[in-house]
Amino acid sequence: MNGANGHTTNGSASTSGATFERIQVINDEKQFTPDLSKQIERWGLRDAGFNYNVVAVFGSQSTGKSTLLNRLFGTTFDVMDETRRQQTTKGIWMCRGKDMNVMVMDVEGTDGRERGEDQDFERKSALFSLASSEVLIVNLWEHQVGLYQGANMGLLKTVFEVNLGLFGKKSPKGGANQRTLLLFVIRDHIGTTPLVNLQATITADLNKIWETLSKPPELQGCQLSDYFDLAFTGLPHKILVPDKFEAEVKQLRRRFVDKEKDDFVFKPAYHKGIPADGVAFYMEGIWEQVQSNKDLDLPTQQELLAQFRCDEISTAALAEFNEQAKSQRKPVEAGRVVEGLGQLMRNWRTEALARYDRDASRYHKGVYKRKRQDLLSVIDSTLSPLFLGQLKNLHKSCLVAFKKEVMDSLRGQDYNFADVVGKARAKWEGAFLEGAKEACVEGTEWSWAEEYGLLKEETQSVADQCRKDETKKMVNAIERNFKKQISEPVEMSLNQPTGDMWDKVLKTFKGTLDKAESTYLAKAKSFNCTEKENKTALATLRKRAWLVLRSKIDEQTADTVFLGKLRAHFDERFRYDEHGVPRVWKPHDDIDSIFKNAKEQTLELVSLYSRILPTDPSLEFRLPSEPSDSLNNTDDFDFPSTLIIFSDSKCLDLTNKFRRDSDAYYVEAKRSMVSSVAQIPYWMYGVLVVLGWNEAMAVLFNPLYFTMLLVLLATGWLIIKLNLAGPLLQISRSVSGEVQRQATNKLREHFSQPELAEPVRTKPIEDALEDDEIRQDMRRRAEPM
Numbered sequence: 001m002n003g004a005n006g007h008t009t010n011g012s013a014s015t016s017g018a019t020f021e022r023i024q025v026i027n028d029e030k031q032f033t034p035d036l037s038k039q040i041e042r043w044g045l046r047d048a049g050f051n052y053n054v055v056a057v058f059g060s061q062s063t064g065k066s067t068l069l070n071r072l073f074g075t076t077f078d079v080m081d082e083t084r085r086q087q088t089t090k091g092i093w094m095c096r097g098k099d100m101n102v103m104v105m106d107v108e109g110t111d112g113r114e115r116g117e118d119q120d121f122e123r124k125s126a127l128f129s130l131a132s133s134e135v136l137i138v139n140l141w142e143h144q145v146g147l148y149q150g151a152n153m154g155l156l157k158t159v160f161e162v163n164l165g166l167f168g169k170k171s172p173k174g175g176a177n178q179r180t181l182l183l184f185v186i187r188d189h190i191g192t193t194p195l196v197n198l199q200a201t202i203t204a205d206l207n208k209i210w211e212t213l214s215k216p217p218e219l220q221g222c223q224l225s226d227y228f229d230l231a232f233t234g235l236p237h238k239i240l241v242p243d244k245f246e247a248e249v250k251q252l253r254r255r256f257v258d259k260e261k262d263d264f265v266f267k268p269a270y271h272k273g274i275p276a277d278g279v280a281f282y283m284e285g286i287w288e289q290v291q292s293n294k295d296l297d298l299p300t301q302q303e304l305l306a307q308f309r310c311d312e313i314s315t316a317a318l319a320e321f322n323e324q325a326k327s328q329r330k331p332v333e334a335g336r337v338v339e340g341l342g343q344l345m346r347n348w349r350t351e352a353l354a355r356y357d358r359d360a361s362r363y364h365k366g367v368y369k370r371k372r373q374d375l376l377s378v379i380d381s382t383l384s385p386l387f388l389g390q391l392k393n394l395h396k397s398c399l400v401a402f403k404k405e406v407m408d409s410l411r412g413q414d415y416n417f418a419d420v421v422g423k424a425r426a427k428w429e430g431a432f433l434e435g436a437k438e439a440c441v442e443g444t445e446w447s448w449a450e451e452y453g454l455l456k457e458e459t460q461s462v463a464d465q466c467r468k469d470e471t472k473k474m475v476n477a478i479e480r481n482f483k484k485q486i487s488e489p490v491e492m493s494l495n496q497p498t499g500d501m502w503d504k505v506l507k508t509f510k511g512t513l514d515k516a517e518s519t520y521l522a523k524a525k526s527f528n529c530t531e532k533e534n535k536t537a538l539a540t541l542r543k544r545a546w547l548v549l550r551s552k553i554d555e556q557t558a559d560t561v562f563l564g565k566l567r568a569h570f571d572e573r574f575r576y577d578e579h580g581v582p583r584v585w586k587p588h589d590d591i592d593s594i595f596k597n598a599k600e601q602t603l604e605l606v607s608l609y610s611r612i613l614p615t616d617p618s619l620e621f622r623l624p625s626e627p628s629d630s631l632n633n634t635d636d637f638d639f640p641s642t643l644i645i646f647s648d649s650k651c652l653d654l655t656n657k658f659r660r661d662s663d664a665y666y667v668e669a670k671r672s673m674v675s676s677v678a679q680i681p682y683w684m685y686g687v688l689v690v691l692g693w694n695e696a697m698a699v700l701f702n703p704l705y706f707t708m709l710l711v712l713l714a715t716g717w718l719i720i721k722l723n724l725a726g727p728l729l730q731i732s733r734s735v736s737g738e739v740q741r742q743a744t745n746k747l748r749e750h751f752s753q754p755e756l757a758e759p760v761r762t763k764p765i766e767d768a769l770e771d772d773e774i775r776q777d778m779r780r781r782a783e784p785m
């Protein structure tokens with residue numbers, strides 16, 4: 001039964017379980033057991049709160065204390081062997097009463113026989129018992145009553161003195177004070193002296209002792225009854241009248257059990273106010289104080305106990321709380337919005353506080369409240385990062401969702417920008433607020449205002465950016481549309497190079513631009529654009545529109561296109577007559593003047609196209625020459641230069657190019673006239689018949705030639721008869737065609753001699769016109785044919 005430190009830990013009757021285990025609280029070496037707390041737990045009393053009682057017994061050695069306790073409470077304390085009268089209880093033992101929440105203390109007897117004259121332990125055990133128990137059973141033989149010098153009275157003197165030390169500092173009249181019941185059990189009460197007499201004697205003796213106590217000045221007037229209640233009972237002789245003894249003991253037990261009875265001993269006033277789970281620590285503290293002979297101040301002890309226990313309870317509550325909080329730390333740190341985090345936090349917080357309150361509220365109120373506050377601030381400081389993390393995550397997710405919603409909505413065609421942005425902002429800022437409110441735990445000073453402000457700023461800047469992008473997009477779309485609209489009419493106007501060509505172009509341009517501007521303004525309304533933004537966008541639109549027009553003009557005045565126009569214009573005037581019929585040059589046609597007029601008229605176009613200049617000044621268009629395209633930040637823009645289509649040198653270049661082309665047309669015209677003159681005249685055939693008459697007669701009258709003619713005719717007749725005319729005609733056509741081709745080639749070769757052709761091809765046409773010799777030569781060559 002001896003522990004490692006020489007402490008007798010516990011023991012039990014052979015039939016008992018954990019409930020009946022007893023424990024030596026203080027061993028004969030005056031050491032306090034470290035196992036009391038566990039033992040109280042094993043007894044099932046740890047969570048009893050205040051619903052338990054402590055009773056201790058005082059008395060001389062071997063006066064049947066243990067026997068009485070075992071009978072009264074069903075405990076299992078060692079009882080002395082009948083045959084050897086010697087001390088059995090050493091130190092202080094404790095056992096749980098059977099079927100009752102009572103901790104029963106069996107205290108070593110007070111005779112000191114075994115310890116010699118050492119009264120120290122008696123005094124200390126009395127002090128300890130009084131500080132811890134509600135009821136002190138004073139066990140004495142009947143014959144000891146009235147013996148003032150006897151061990152009991154000495155013990156009682158000790159108890160009173162100790163009591164003054166323990167509770168005396170506080171005036172008993174000052175309010176609720178610790179009272180203790182002294183229950184005198186007179187053993188072997190034969191009955192010759194009635195209990196009342198014995199009671200009177202004992203009371204008188206007690207008062208006498210009380211009087212003789214040296215009390216501190218402030219407690220001079222205190223009475224014994226201010227601190228103690230006295231109760232008396234007698235028990236018959238256990239050996240002589242065992243049945244009566246047992247019956248009386250049963251009777252006495254009822255006073256410890258039956259709460260309804262008036263003589264119920266465990267009155268609330270006697271309770272030391274120590275929760276069951278703190279009893280072990282409290283007792284240990286008291287024993288330490290007692291051992292070190294320090295002043296034992298119970299309120300201070302209770303406060304110390306409260307501090308220790310409240311800390312313990314708080315730590316236990318926090319441990320569980322921390323486990324719970326840890327579970328959500330990772331997702332929050334990983335940037336996730338934890339659904340219902342606020343509710344979770346509220347639950348953990350409430351549970352932790354409830355756990356603390358359940359166990360700690362029984363302790364010293366001041367300490368309990370102070371520690372609760374500490375616990376609360378630790379809990380809140382643990383939860384605060386989760387709250388802030390949740391806010392940050394909410395902020396992020398709401399911003400992302402806001403952007404997505406805006407982008408998705410802006411993807412379509414029919415939308416009102418202000419509506420889209422306004423709704424999305426309200427929705428996601430609202431979602432943030434909702435989430436933040438949910439995450440906020442009541443009773444804290446947490447705030448989401450700062451994060452909310454940040455979110456609002458960011459949604460605003462996203463909205464601004466979107467508005468800018470949308471404006472840009474809209475201007476681009478209007479520009480594209482503008483391009484489509486002006487393309488055809490401008491092209492048509494430019495293909496009709498009349499004097500009011502630019503008037504028509506600018507009229508179309510201005511009309512379309514007006515429409516584009518009003519389209520912009522109509523749409524811009526929904527964007528909540530500022531006046532300044534609208535001004536900038538319109539300026540950009542105008543400039544872009546102008547550039548679109550300019551690029552269309554450039555396309556139409558590109559070298560090849562423009563030369564084509566000139567050629568067409570020239571053709572109309574040179575190669576076609578005034579009725580639009582193609583000219584067939586006759587020798588009497590005045591090619592030169594027609595050519596000259598057509599050329600001059602065509603060359604006038606170069607200057608017409610060279611500059612955008614309407615005849616009606618009201619149609620003139622102007623733009624500021626500044627970088628107005630804020631949407632694209634393009635380079636400097638010089639409006640006047642955009643009015644010039646062809647520079648002077650370009651005009652000269654185009655004129656030259658056209659001249660070369662027109663000269664070629666001129667030469668071609670001339671040639672066509674030459675070839676028409678070179679046709680064989682019909683009268684030549686008549687001449688041939690006249691000149692060939694003699695030869696025909698010679699054939700008819702010459703038998704050989706005539707025979708040959710007949711043969712030919714017969715062959716012809718046969719051919720017709722045999723239907724060979726077609727194939728032969730075909731062959732003869734081919735042959736004649738070939739012969740004609742050969743002949744033509746020969747003739748061409750003849751007329752294409754270098755001295756005739758070269759000057760026309762290489763010299764400028766003016767030279768050619770002036771070169772009369774060549775003209776004459778050409779006519780000469782043409783005429784004989």
Ligand SMILES: Nc1nc2c(ncn2[C@@H]2O[C@H](COP(=O)(O)OP(=O)(O)OP(=O)(O)O)[C@@H](O)[C@H]2O)c(=O)[nH]1
Nearest residue numbers: 061062063064065066067080082087088089109238
């Ligand atoms: N005459 C008489 N003897 C009793 C009575 N009760 C117990 N005894 C006997 O007294 C002896 C001592 O009993 P314990 O119960 O051990 O007494 P104790 O006071 O606990 O003894 P310590 O623990 O040694 O101080 C035993 O032999 C009991 O049988 C009683 O009421 N009358």
